Amino acid sequence: MDFSFDEQTTALIAKARRFVDERVLPAEPVLDAQLAQSPEEWTVRPIVRDLQREARAQGLWNLFLPGAHGAGLTNLQYAPVAEVTGWSTRLAPPAFNCAAPDTGNMEVLNDFGTPEQKDAWLRPLLDAEIRSAFCMTEPDVASSDATNIATRIRRDGGDYVVSGRKWWSTGAMNPDAKIFIVMGKTDPDADRHRQQSMILVPRDTPGVRIVRPLTVFGYDDRDHGGHAEIVFDDVRVPAANLIGGEGDGFAIAQARLGPGRIHHCMRALGTGERALALMIELAGDRHAFGSPL
Template sequence: MDFSHEPHVVDLAERVRTFVDDHVLPAEPILDEQLAATPEEWSFRPIVTELRARARAAGLWNLFLPGAQGAGLTNLQYAPLAEITGWSPRLGPVAFNCAAPDTGNMELLSDFGTPEQKSQWLEPLLEAQMRSAFCMTEPDSPSSDASQISTRIRREGSELVINGRKWWSTGAMNPEAKLLIVMGKTDPEAARHQQQSMVIVPRETPGVRIVRPLTVFGYDDRDHGGHAEIVFDEVRVPAGNLIGGEGAGFAIAQARLGPGRIHHCMRTLGMAERALALAGSRARERSPFGRPLAEQPVIREWIAESRIELESLRLLVLKTAWLMDTVGNRQAMTEIQSIKIAVPRAAQRILDRVIQLFGGAGLSGDHPVAEMFAGARALRLADGPDEVHLSSLGKAELRP
């Protein structure tokens, strides 16, 4: 047992840290200005493109992707890097081309795509020439229960015809999100987990209608393409757009979720660390009733509790990554569920404390903590609510 990262990972983390400190954090106010200047747009602002160019030039690119097309890192090696990108949720991941949902979509295409699909969609994504969205959740069915998906995909000759309504398609308000990966039922009569298929739908296909943006609390997350409600009305694509064959949708979704969840957790740890760092600065600066917050016992307890939660959960995330690398995602399911439940929840608690420490300023846009809170809160619902995972974990644990 050894708790130290390999030297080359330490080195890489150091480079990511330096890049974030030197380029990403200073870019945050620039992003705010660019957003204020073009309040109606949903596409990436220029600073994003700039950061990406710099990161790529620095050799910090596609870090999330194992294998030759990516940076070739294991989950365990990627973990400390992803955490650092989480310090700036709006700019960090995207700078390194490591932002959801593109990461999940790239993994999916890399693992299950045909050579044609890879060349047409994966390559431009790896080059950051476009963005993508993942269309799974529906307004009229519980997102945790894939068997209730109501979107239908029927085959007509060499075409697939898609009808349905999706929402929470993150990034899809962005016109650069040229690729939509859509899950629907091809055979509602098949076995429960073989009814679903996944299909590539170019955003510009006739019948695709971007209905409206959704908000998370009051945020529209416009900087990274928002969250769209989309109607698919008799949308026709070639049958070759199927990913992994008919009926493979559920299995592909599951495969996509493991890495997706742990990446979310890694970044969330970083976000919480940033919040703690901001809290520390604030606590040293403000002195209500003549004593710095940093010397007030109640504040010290908050910070100590936060530190303990973060340290123990970081270790659980790292162990989960190690298990995924060594015994596989399936064998790591209990741990993946554990972190999916525990990390966003801890982050929410920590951010709630940090907001309280900041006072009114913490609720506003002057500091990133309110928006971080919204992000952590949303993660407790993304990919199914905590309760579905708790129940499944408890069930497994209670097996004789």
């Protein structure tokens, strides 16, 4: 496979690099100040909105999404841009509307959603008007093997009824996360990889209960909407909220998580590059015992 960048990708990397250097990195102390002003909030802070307006005007928007609804890039073209956004993971990905979990959720809606589902949820996500969460992992089962997922999605007339407990639902503490994509079992007796389905559950549906935020290495990731434990207590949604057909959930999860893994890895590379750059800068500046470090 040829991994060299084409002309469009090279130009996009340069543009993203310039935006991150000139607009995003100087905005980091502004984000810190805004977080300090409203320490209890889980919402996106105003500086992110400001950067989003600028990034969108420059065409640095929805770059992760292939096809007509997004920027139309391939994963190979987007990967080095994700690497650049890793230089400021709290600001650059949301500034470009390229932050997880919304990216994966938009991919699911884009690839598997009905026209009505796209209109209701994909369009406002593409415009960053709302946020979303992906609810797969459960406290009671080893969720790295998604066939274990135990949440039930039962058909009842024209509705589905969702019951289960999820955790690590990133972004769900943010009240602007208006839609949850929930994975559960519609048929526990079907073939191992055909038991699961995905369904859209609006946040304000009766029976949805946000239990608590979780922390990662002591961080609550508040400005990113945190990571929530959520109970779905006989949550009733219309049958039209099912994404794809019954039994398609496992395949959709794999389709969703594949590109996301590349995005996360590329951002992690960018974060590592920044850490190295900061170390080099520090080592060049500091003197100890009469000589440079």
